[in-house]
Amino acid sequence: MSNIYIHAENLSYIYHDSNDNKEHPALQNFSLDVHEGEYVAVLGHNGSGKSTFAKLLNLILEPTGGTLIIDGKEVTKPDLTDEEILELRKNVGMVFQNPDNQLVSTIVEQDVAFGPENLGVEREELRKRVDDALMTVNMTQYAHHEPHRLSGGQKQRVAIAGVLAMMPKCVIFDESTAMLDPGGRREVLDTVRMLNRDYGMTVLNITHYMNEAAEADRIIVINDGRLLMDGTPDEVFAKRDVLQTVGLEVPQCAELIHRLREEGIALVGDTISDPEACVALLEQAYRKIKKA
Amino acid sequence: MKGISFGQYYPADSVIHRLDPRIKIIMTILYIICTFLCKSVTSFAVLVLSVIALIMFSRIPVRVVLRSVRPLLIIIAFTFVINIFWSTGEQLLVEFWIFRIYAEGVWNAVFMFLRIFALVTGTGVLLTYTTTPMDLTDALESLLSPLKKLHVPVHVFAMMMSITLRFIPTLTEETEKIMNAQKARGADFTSGSLIRRAKSLIPILIPLFVSAINRALELANAMECRCYHGGDGRTRLNVLKCHTKDMVAAILMIVFGVGLVFLNFVPFIYVMK
Known part of the structure; x- marks a missing residue:
């Protein structure tokens, strides 16, 4: 794997809302690595x-907590x-x-x-x-x-x-x-x-x-x-239920495969984010049904 | 509104269009001074010839140039009348009721008319018609740069000016959109008394201001992301260059001014006192 370009550790950002005079966390304990x-x-x-x-x-914006390293340089140190x-x-x-x-x-x-x-x-x-x-x-x-x-x-x-x-x-x-x-x-x-x-x-x-x-x-x-x-994408769209709880919907082709599986149609394969792969998957299933 | 153009710029390919905008600003100032130097029939005749020459060199249609005089017609007519009726002199031409018209008054009125005419068309042809607002901004920044030593934020003013120019069409479009949206809800901008019409503009102005402020905030972010940190250490893609032809043009303008001063001493027909 290539070098890590962005490294965030326990990053947080809290903003102050002047309307209700409260602190709102926009980002909490956010850790992530992005490679080059x-x-x-x-x-x-x-x-x-x-x-x-x-x-x-x-x-x-300046983070209110945590560490952020970009391209090997610490961005969160105070004396930048x-x-x-x-x-x-x-x-x-x-x-x-x-x-x-x-x-x-x-x-x-x-x-x-x-x-x-x-x-x-x-x-x-x-x-x-x-x-x-x-x-x-x-x-x-x-x-x-x-x-x-x-x-x-x-x-x-x-x-x-x-x-x-x-x-x-x-x-x-x-x-x-x-x-x-x-x-x-x-x-x-x-x-x-x-x-x-x-x-x-x-x-x-x-x-x-x-x-x-x-x-x-x-x-x-x-x-x-x-x-x-x-x-x-395949891993994320496989968890349709989790996505739905946070108000997100999977792409149409992934949705179609999810629904067919719920109906009990066996579709073998993990590639559900790419429309063409989905079509291949459906074709495969259709042939199987036809044979049976 | 798609066809909206900035300022009065008239795109053409002419000698004047290609001059260094800084030189054009200086020449315009000199030309304004020249119009005030004229005092005799001969010098005004040369001034009129110079206007014609400038228009020809700029390759801008005469009707376009004349359009810039139109808004000033009232002022020109007013000064003309004032000069005719209120000037005193030695040679009385007509006398009726309380008015006395002298020959000097008529000449002064004609001179004043020619002066304003040359002033407006000259600055138009030398500067506003032939220079893009962007070039004008750059030229002003460059000409005023000595003021930086006195801590005048010249760069900031130039940046403000160019951003204003950039957002004029965007905000015009937005105004139209808001107006249409309000019209769709039954707003009426065209009927009623003046106060009523002014009041009906409030529902346009408020959303416009709110959006303009939001745009400004977003633009500030975007500029910061693109490493904007004021004018220090900034380079330019287009650097203004002063060529020989620019120097020649500036010298010609000075010669023109000096010539006008000499023509003032030619005692032909009438010389202003």
Whole structure:
């Protein structure tokens, strides 16, 4: 197994609600290891703490307890210098939900350059990074366009390019597809998968679309600030009942197999997250019934 | 609303469009000074010629340029009338009731009209029509950068300006959406008294402000994630460069101004005192 990239131990974050003047835990005793080059989907209903976790990884929020080590560096130590924070933020890129609220400039290529500009990258290198990043997300022909004239999926791809231009080792997608139409969602997901497969980037995709989560190597489920499940998509979707208790539903194909099994139809196999594998499973069962 | 453009920028490929925006700002200031230097018929004639030349060089259609004068017509007419009726001089042209119109008054009125006209069209052609707001922001930041030594947060102002420009179309779109949503619930923005109409805007403004604040918070997060930490140690993708042609243009403008001053001494027809 490759190196551990993110190591969280007993991580907690408590926020103070000024409305009722009480402390609310958003994350409690949260322990997790993410390896380099992994594609992890983070599931959980609204308010489960999944976005809080992402913000901790990016040092937007400071954990109130526990240890967090990213790329071998302890993030939770109190005397972090500004340079160290910038270095960490550079390594962990983040793509947010609303594409409109994360684009800074009125011209696509200038927006992509925003991150590396902040890092003080020299001009020649900057130009190269911007061109490469736009090429990677297949937006080169829009380099001089105005972002507000692009479609949602295109805007989100520009946002991804903006993160890539900082050359991060890990990219977090915080419900980045939630506001997109199915076409735009596909565009973004294909880009995410390519970053992981072809560029070896560690990817954390926070989502509430089950089909999206099924594409990941590993799924973690967060509920009420605690880690509820951790495993491959097949392992997680096999525990349909547990998921249902926290308000999550398994993908349609997994649901179908679950229901057929409840009806007493013997379906042999563990692959239930991938639609094509499900079809194979059903075919197999159908042949058996036909023979009998 | 998709067609909304920033400011007055008119995209074209011309000599003026390609000039360094910093030089254009300086030239515009010089040009404004020039319009106030004119005092004689000959210098005003040259000023009018310069307006025509600028429009031709910028390749902007004349009707587009004239459009920028339209909102000022009332002011122009007002100053024209004031100058005609209230100027005194030696050469009385017409006298009726309590009004006396002098030749000097007529000339002053014409000069004032030409001055405002040149001022508006000149700044439009030299700056607002031919420079993208983004370039303008960059140029202002660059020109004002000496103020950084006095601890004036020049970079912050420039950043605020460019973010404002970035969000104008986004918020315009949002306003339209909110208006449609309120209309769908029976809101009426077009009838009733002025106060009533102003009041009916409240259900648009409040959601708009709330969303704008939320957007700002999210944007701040996103900017921080992209390592934004102010202007220190920041590099730029597009660096403004001052070429020979920019220097030539600036020198031409100075020569133009000096020439106008000399023309003021030509005693042809009328010279303002």
